[in-house]
Amino acid sequence: MPDADASKEELRMYGEGTELDEKYPHRPHNLHKTLPFHSLFTELFNPLLDSTKKNRPPAARRRQGPQGQSNLSPHEARRHIIEKYIAKWRKDVGHDFYPAMRLMIPEKDRDRAMYGLKEKAIAKLLIKVTRIDKDSDDAKSMMNWKLPGQPYKSATSTAGDFAGRCFEVLSKRQLKAQLGSMTIADVNAALDELSQVGTEDRQISIFKKFYRSMNAEEMTWLIRMILRQMKIGATEKTILDIWHPDAETLFNVSSNLRRVCWELYDTKLRLDGGETAITLMQCFQPQLAAFQKQVGSFDKIVSRLKPTPDDDAFWIEEKLDGERMQLHMIDDPSLPGGKRFGFWSRKAKDYAYLYGESFDLNGGSALTRFIRDAFPSNVNNIILDGEMITWDMDLDHIVGFGTLKTAAISEKESRTDNGTGQRPLFRVFDCLYLNDTDLTPYVLRERRKALATAVKSVHRRLEIHPYTEAHSHTAIEPELRKVVANASEGLVLKNPRSMYRLNERNEDWIKVKPEYMSEFGESLDCVIIGGYFGSGHRGGAHSSFLCGLLVNKNALPGDPDYEKCYSFFKVGGGFSKEDYASVRGRTEGKWKDWDPKRPPHIIELGGHAENRQHERPDQWIKPSESLVVECKAASVETSDKFRMTLTLRFPRFKQLRTDKKWQDALSIDEFLELKANAEREHNEKEKEFEIEQSRRKKARTIKKPLVVVGNETFDAPYAGPKTQIFEGLTFYIMTDQLHPEKKTKAELEALVKANGGKIIQRESNDKTMIVVADRRLVKVSSLEKRDSHNIVKPIWIHDCIRQAETDVGAPAFVLPFEPNRHMFYLLDGDLEDYERHVDENGDSYTRDIASVDELRQLLSLMPQKFESDFDDGSIADHLDGHENSFDGLKSHIFSNTAVYFAESNDPVWALQSQLANNYVRFGGGVVVDSKYKKITHLVAPKGQHSAGLEIGTSPLPRTVGYEWVEKCWQEGTRVDEERFQWG
Known part of the structure; x- marks a missing residue:
């Protein structure tokens, strides 16, 4: 039985347990009090950071890593640290690990509401809690945490690291020098309260409680949890996997950390098939699109969509600039219209309060009250995957993602449908659940058929997102030109033969964005008018700059428009260290901190006339004291974030124009003239392109070659790409291919012939003959016993052809045999020679790795010398949507x-x-x-x-x-x- 302290803690964290007991009848209960809050960083976070061998946050530099683990790889050491902490919890506390888990990976905890606190808001609270002068260096140090050390000399090492800056300030005035006594349950209860309060006075009261009970290091980790910026050296996938083998799977289908901890507290109990499927009114982790790797190499991109000889189709969809959203609908006779709705974003945020919980016409929803006709009467329940976008009815066009919430709130508060203004529009591109049936195991083509029968488009409210079916990579460029002309996000290519895979960024969906194509770029010379301080390794210096257009370059000193600029775009990509140093050296001492109460009259930012503060820089500089930079971009787009109401899409720095004075920079009139000329040239090229396309003859349809056997004629199997890689070689193919995919003996022979090889049907004494087999039939075993020939697996044939295609422009050559991958039977005398073709881990010196699966297999055989649980999905999530995503890689x-x-x-x-x-x-x-x-x-x-x-x-x-x-x-x-x- 739980002791009295444990029961009190549970009551404080969860309240009365009646409702929870009904929902989780077998939930675990802790027998003793939770561990001290400081145990999280003394026994878990700091040791994990030590094991990564990277610089740790300032609040974590005093303690040493775990002892006695020098013989473990970093990956093994991290797993050992996490396992040890979980084991200690089970032994000293009990099986309810949820209180600790929600502090370890707070960004995944959807049971606790957002605090509504960012860095500057927390800084203001700490200034009041510690009672320091708001004009003191320490106060300014926290408020301006991105600024470099001067004039805040104590802040030099933590520019760009807010929690580290707080540690430096708090460590000089902490009330407790030793670690505090707050338990993990105490902290959770206080954080729950913090997430619910709405006034600054209540927030200050809670922060005072933390300040009195914690030392500076504890406060620093608490701030990281509130900001949900942990960076502890282990991903949530690693933590979930160590907690339970099925933890990640359950989290993917439920997005519910509480459920993962309470239903999977016993590692001996495993989920059955039904529990690993998506369910109604449970937010799941959606499938994501892979990034385009070969820029502009559309044929290679299409090949990644796994076309087959019988089905080479792929789908092209416009990539929408909105918020990923999933819609759930179930029967509920108690609600108007008899249906209940749920809306969740990709980050599992519940939006039913905004878009609607029912069809209620008077309920003040932004969407559901308008879509009663979208679902036929035979649709009892459904889950849809799509994008919530903003549609401007006056322009009849999509507008930027930044306007979505404003448009939704406005539509929610409106009582009439006047057909004007901006509104949320849900574009559906997938149906994942229909009438109690999980559709994720079905291929995309079948899911879209289900979508077409289950949903009717409601004009500019809920619409099925269209797609174009294509069979050649040549169809991509015209579609990309269309979306570029419409200033769209880009394209998504989809494999219609693919299943839906939760929480994966895989090559069944591939993003193609126009910013990757240099042919759509423009170069513009603009003057720098503002600077933004960076974070992380760029902390303490300008990492990006605000550029503007001159209002009137002919204005003279004393005129109101002299030096006046309109903000136009921000740029941070493409600068080298020397470029940053040159900007810094040429402008040193000329920068001024931006005062939002007294902005400079010569620089106008975006926003409403009474409050132009959009994209406000940290510092500004007079154009006459500044520099001219040449930048290029994908296109020009509309934006209310800049005073021009236009901006560059994905701008990139080219070079400093030290040969130009500030008056030579682009003016508003000059830019508008350039824009008009570019649009005119673009339209002319489009017309030329269309004329050229119409002149081209349609591609002839080439029939498969026929094979005559006796008196019968058969279609020859697809022989794959044609090369002369096997010219001069003789093959004796004995069996079908079994791995990694099945192919008949006839298909293998056709493949060899198509690539220059000769086929024989019986064994010969020719030692250069290549014998191929993948099954141990009687005739194969007989050949092995004679010990006269090596026998090669069919995968060697495919590897040779693939390598010839990959090495474009290089002389073609057959690959040397690899003992483990290629040899079905290997003569003892040849083993040493063939082993020279691979390294000690089995990695070929001449062949490129063929697939991700092969890479995983190869890495699994290697000794664990390096980081091995790197979360490619998480970093892709982080980079997704940011300009210059791969800078630094x-x-x-x-x-x-x-x-x-x-x-x-x-x-x-x-x-x-x-x-x-x-x-x-x-x-x-x-x-x-x-x-x-x-x-x-x-x-x-x-x-x-x-x-x-x-x-x-x-x-x-x-x-x-x-x-x-x-x-x-x-x-x-x-x-x-x-x-x-x-x-």
Whole structure:
């Protein structure tokens, strides 16, 4: 039985348990009090951060990591730390781990409401709690946590780290020098109260309680929990997996951390199939789209959608600029219309209060009262996946995501449907549940059929999102041109043969965004008028800049418009360290802190006339004391965030224009003229493109070759891509292929013939004959016993063809045999020779890894020397929607580049080109020879331009020096080529 203290804690955290007991009749109860709050960072967070061997937050630098684990890999050490803490909890507290779990991964706890507190709000509360002067250096240090050390000398090391800045301030005036006595239950109860209060006085009262009971280190970790910015060195996937083998699965279908902890407290009990499926009125974690990897290589993107000879279709959808939303509807006779609705965002936020819980016409919903006709009477329940967007009825066009909540609130409060203004529109692209049937195991094509029968579009309220079916990668570019013309988000390519996979970012859905295509870019020279301080490794310095357009460049000193600028866009991508240093050096001492109460009259920001504070910079600078920068972007779009009401979409820095004075920067009139010219040229090109398309003959339909056997004629099986990779080789194929996919013996023979090989049907004494088998039939076993030939698996054939396709421009060659992957039977005398083709872990020296599954298998065989539970899904979630998503990831620097290195007799050039060659390959680029016609960059010694390229290379590549490749690699970003261009 629980002791008295445990019962009191449970009552304080959960209240009366009647309702919870009904919902979770078998929920665990703790026998003793929860562990002290400080145990979370002394025994869990700090040791985890130590195990990552990275710099820890300032509040966590005093304690050492776990002892006696020097023989463990970092991954094993992290698992050991988490397992040890959970085991201690079970032993000293009980089986209810939910109180600790919601503090370990607070961003996943949807039972606790948002606090409504960001960094500056917390800083104001702490200033009042600690009773320090709001004009003191420490107060300014917390309020301006992104600013560098001066004039706040104590803050130098924590610029951009709010919790670290708070630690520096609180550590000088903490009431408790030792660790406090608050338990995890105490903290949870106080945080629940904090999430419910709405006045500053109540918030101050709660923070005073924390301040009196905690030392500075405890307060720092508490602040990280409130901000939901933990960064403890382990992902939620790792923590959930250690808690229970089915924990991640249950969380994916329910988004409910409480349920995960209370239903899966016993690791011996496993979920059955029904419990791992999505259910009505339970928010699940949706499937996500993968990022485009090969920029502009649409044929390779389509190949990732796994087309088959019989079904090469893929779907093209417009990517919408809105909020991912799931709609649930169930029968409920107690409500108007007999239906109950649930709405949840991708982050599991409940939006039923906004979009509606029923069909009630008078209930003040932003959506459901308008969609009574969307569902036929035979639809009892349903789950829809889609995007909530803002539609402007006057423009009859989608508008930016930032207007969604405002439009929804306005529509909720409106009592009439006047057909004007902005409103929320739910675009549905998937049906995942229908009339008590889970549809996620069905392929997308079947789910869309169900959607078409179960939902009727309601004009500009709830609509089925259209798609275009395509069979060739050539269909992508015209569709992308359309969305670029409409300033849309981009495209999503989908595999109609795919099932729905929860909480995965996989290649069944692939995003293609127009910002990846340089042909839509423009270069503009604009003046810097503001600066924003960065966080993390860019803390304490300007990491991005606000650029503006001159109102009247002909104005003279004394005129009202002299130096006056309208804000236009922010830019932070493309700067090298030298660029940042140059800006800093040329503008040092000229920056002024932005005072929102007294903004400079020469700089106008976006927003309403009475309060123009949108995209407010941390500091501003006079145009006459500033610099001109050249930037490029994907397109121009409308935005109320900037005074121009226009802005650049995905701007990127090209170079500093030190040759230009501030008066030479672009003015409003000049920009509008450039914009009009660009639009006119774009329209002319579109017309030319359409004319050219109409002139082209339709592609001829090529029938499959026929095979005659006896008196009968059969369609030959698909033979795959044609190369001459097997020219001069003889194959004796003995069996069908079983792994990794099934293929008949006839299909394998056709594949070999299509790629230049010769087929024989009986064994010969020719030692160069390649024997292929994947099943141990009698004739195969007989050949093994004779010990006369090596026997190769069919996967070797596929690997050779795939490698020939991958190495574009390189001489084709057959791959050497790999003992484990390729050999079905291996002669003892050849083992040592074949082992030379792979490293000690079985990784080939000549063959590219074929799939993610192979990479996982290879990594599983390697010793655990490095981080192994890196959460690619989480980082993708973090990057999704941010400009310059892959900045700083060196493996992506040279994506979408095909680089040719010029030949030269200069011995220095030989060394430079070899090093640059490695940089390009490691950075995701392709090194090609002069026969490849789509070369993007020619790297050559100074003065040597297109020499060595074959006639007909088109378009003519940019000629750059070795220094360009080296600079890109040093900076971790692709710097502009024009600075390093010879031609």
